[in-house]
Every structure is written in structure tokens, then in C-alpha cells.
Amino acid sequence: MPRKSSVRQTATLGVVRLDYDYPSAPGDIDHPESHAYPVIYRVVPGLTFEMAQKGVLTEDVKQRFVEAIRFLESQGVCGITGDCGFMMYFQKLARQTTRLPVFMSSLAQLPAVTCSFAKSELIAILTASGESLKPMRPLIKDECGVDANEKRYVMVGCEDVPGFEAVALGKKVDVAKVTPGIVEKVKLVVKEYPCLRAICLECTELPPYADAIRAATGLPVYDAITCCELFVSGLQDNPFFGLNGWQQKWDGKQQDYEFGKHLSAEDRASLVNRPAVSRSAVQQVQQTCQHLLQESFDLVGTTAQECLAKAPQPTREVATLGVVQFDGDEPAAKGEIRHPGSHGYPVLYRKVPGLVPWMAREMAQKGVLPEDVKQKFLEAVKHLESQGVCGITGDCGCMNLHFQKLARQNTSLPVFMSPLAQLPAITCGFAKTELVAILTTSGKSLRPLIKDECGVDANENRYIMVNCQDVLGSSGQKGTPEMGLQLGLKVQKILRKHPNIRAICLEPVEFPPYADAIRVASGLPVYDAITSCAFFISGHKDNPRFGLQNWRVSPSEVEQKVQQ
DSSP: OOOGGGOBOOOOEEEEEOSOOOOOOBTBTTSGGGOSSOEEEEEOTTOOHHHHHHTOOOHHHHHHHHHHHHHHHHTTOSEEEESSGGGGGGHHHHHHHOSSOBOOSGGGGHHHHHHTSOTTSEEEEEESOHHHHGGGHHHHHHHHSOOTTSTTEEEEEOTTSTTTHHHHTTOOOOHHHHHHHHHHHHHHHHHHOTTEEEEEEOSTTOGGGHHHHHHHHOOOEEOHHHHHHHHHHTTSOOSSSSOSSSBOOOOSOOOOOOTTTTOOHHHHHTOSSOOOSOHHHHHHHHHHHHHHHHHHHSOTTOOHHHHHHHOSSOSSOOOOEEEEEOSOOOOOOBTBTTSGGGOSSOEEEEEOTTOOHHHHHHHHHHSOOOHHHHHHHHHHHHHHHHTTOSOEEESOTTTHHHHHHHHHTTOSSOBOOSGGGGHHHHHHTSOTTSEEEEEESSGGGGHHHHHHHHSSOTTSTTEEEEEOHHHHTSTTTTTSHHHHHHHHHHHHHHHHHOTTEEEEEEOSTTOGGGHHHHHHHHOSOEEOHHHHHHHHHHTTSOOTTSSOSSOOOOHHHHHHHHHO
């Protein structure tokens, strides 16, 4: 345990705000209660919605943007985002200013979402205006590493949804009135594209509708909030396992924020939109929006509570992870995928008889499995799907990427057999000159699979492969604090050699118990099998802080709610 003086600050998000003052709705990225961790905001005087939409900054606004990034970094935030999707135009500038991960658009998570599905499966990208996103497609490719022109991406503009056109005009949206139209729009898209497997909400004003879309479609929905959670998780203390006492506990209260806070008197005078709305007025609008949102989904003549009481069974089970297991009985340490106490949600396991570790290594070398074991593997995947899990992973590092394609061919669920499924999103958070370390026990043999299954080329100089077989193989080390110490020392040695490393990804599924120790030793975000699973599950989870309440009701009632 680190000394008291070395205790780290709570993982905090930094948000760059437009010069645009309005009472945000719960779920908006600039509403503090949308997040389960501290958030610090900094407005950029002169950076209007119109300027962001054009993607061009004047010299004085550019300087203020840089000052905003530096201010947030000075406050100890662990990642930086923006309150408008058009800020992706300024992502490169932000990266040149800070060593922190920068994810100005929710599309930063799109590469990871893409990685979990086969190339024949489709992903819908919802945006405020389909036309305004078209010129951004080359930028999406440069900044996110995915080609938005590929047929697997279905672009859906919401500008024709009554009331939502206000977003494209830089105006406030009435969430309660717009929700039914958004849901109906998405249902028509799902009907038109039966191979649709996931939905990504590009616009930062879309998260308030995520729960309603999940309830109506049964598909995973990823938005600006799930994107921020993924990046922040790399520096969060894991409450279920790992080191204790190395990070300050958050009291659950967001900083009181007024538009223009943290600005000098000179900068406040430069604001285009002067603070004019009192906090009490903002809170009143927020409460009214939440009340109207609930009303818009209540059944005729009943309250939400009465509706829930009449439901014999929930429509959507609690978001549950499915784990395909090797045939073995080695005890799992808390923090490993195989240990139920490693997760903050339900987990179902299914063992594959006959699938022993040496067979996986043979699969890696020859690309084949004995037919009887292959069939049992597929049966395990189908069994987990039949039990209502919302995503599938594996419990052994040597199995993961080798079996990912096979699993995808036999389920419509997202498949993320390896923690490296999150690697393309992590990469997206940094400049091409910044490095990502991959701790592995598989060595160079993993590189071709990473390219095929994750869409990133591990042979690029930006990826530093760190073989940890020597640490894993140390006698008596596995599952002990000593191993965490040894991995921390190994990482520190690598950082001295490669000071441009900005993040660390742990490929072995046995390594999450040591993630906290590596975070302490390196001061860098660390992503592992647990952060990967948590991210993919987040697409299916009910958001407790905003959105639709009590939406896990019977199928007929969900349909009736959507129709209203």
C-alpha cells in the first residue's frame, strides 16, 4: 500500500465547453449528474457552436482553447472530452497540448465497438444531422481509425425528428417531446437493416435517449457517457480487487459549476454568451424535463409504478456477461474473469469439455480444433446466448483472439474474447507519436491476430510489446502482491526506455488483479480484461443517473410505451 502522501486524486474527467450557456438536461455530457465520477469544466470564450461546426478557429480562440486544455490538465483530470461532437475537429490540437487521453467525440469508442462484431454485421451511427457529418468522414478515419464510408456503418441523421432539429441550429432540445420520435426513427432503421448489431450515438445531446433506444430495440447503445467511462476507467481504483488506499475516495458530489467558472475577468468579458441563467432556474428546468420524460412513457391512465407492478416479468434481464471457460479447475484469484467477485454485474459461465490450454496453443499454430471440441465450443456460445447474456468473452488469454472469429460466426452478440478488443479505442485517445504498451505473455505471435481481429497493426512503432512471461513464470508469484510489485517494476523499466508511453493494456486475463499496482507504479491509465468487459456491458446497462426509469417491463408494455 502506498504511503499516505502518495495517495492519488480521484479519477476526474475534464470537459471543454462551447461558449454556449443553457440549462443542460440529465444525460447531457455537460450535466454534472450524468457522470459517476468528478467532472471539471472549462469554457472557451469565443468558441461558438457555429465555429465548431465549421471546424476552424480564429487565432485568439485557438489560444484560449489551448489554455482550456492546459487548465484542465493542471487540475489533475485524467482525460479530456468536449461538450459538442464537432470538437473532433480540434482533437489533434488538444493532443498536441497534453499528454492525457483526448476523446473529443463519442466516436472514439467506435473502433472498439466495431471490433466486437463480424464485418458482415452493421453498426448504426446516430447524429444530429446526417449532412453535417458527411464532411467529417475523412476526419473520423484519421482520428478514430475507422472508415465511416464502409457499408457496415449506417449513418442516421435525426434532424427530421420533430424538435431535434434544434441541435443542428445550436439550440436547446425538449427531451420529453423528442424521445418518442427518436425511438420510432431507430426502430425503422432496425427494421430496414436486420443485420444491425449495435448503435453509437455521436451527438453529445443524444445520451438522454439511450435507455429508451435500448428498451425498444434490445441492442447495445454506446454514447458520450459510455465513451467517457471507458477512458476514465483506466485510472480508476477498482472497488472489487487490487490495491486499497492508493486513490482518494470520491464523496459523490460534483463541483458546483456556473457558466464561465475558472475564467479570468478578462476572459469572462470575452464570452459571447454571458451567464444569465441562475442555478435555481437551471435546476427547475432539469426537474421539469425529467418529469415530462417520465410522463411521455407512462401508459395511458397509469403511473410508472402501476405499470411496473402489473409486469409479470422484466423485458430486459439485468445486463449479464457470458464467459466461455477452458476445461480446467485451477482456482481463480479475485480480479480474474473467472472469479464472480471481479465484476459489478451478473456473470454466467459455461465450460467447454475437452478444451484444454495446450489445445488452444495448437489452435494458434495450426488454426484448427478437433471437430468434437469445436462443436462443444459452439454449444457453449449458443448456451450463453440462450441464457440472455449481452456479450461474450473468454477466461484464458491464449484462447481469446484465436477463438474470436469462430464465436462471432455463431452469435449476434458482441464478442470480445481478448482485452485487446478495447485497444483500438485506447489508441484513438492519443496522437500517433504517442505510445501504448501491451503487456502480454504471448510474445510476437500475437501481432498478426491483433491486426485481423482488432483492426490495429501491432507492428507499428506506437505499440510496445512487453513480454511478461518471466514474471508470470516466477515460482510462487501468481496471485500474490509480489507479482504486482514485479510487474510495476517491469513497467517502470520500460517507461525509462520509452518515455512517450501514454497508456498500458494488459492482454493476459490473469493480470487485472495487478492493474492497480501498475497504475501506482506508472501513473498511467491501465486497461485490462475487466475494463474491457465493463465497457461492452455498458452498452446494455440501464443508466441509473438519467434516461428512462423502470424500463425493464414486459414486451407488450415496452411496445405500448414506444408507440406513445
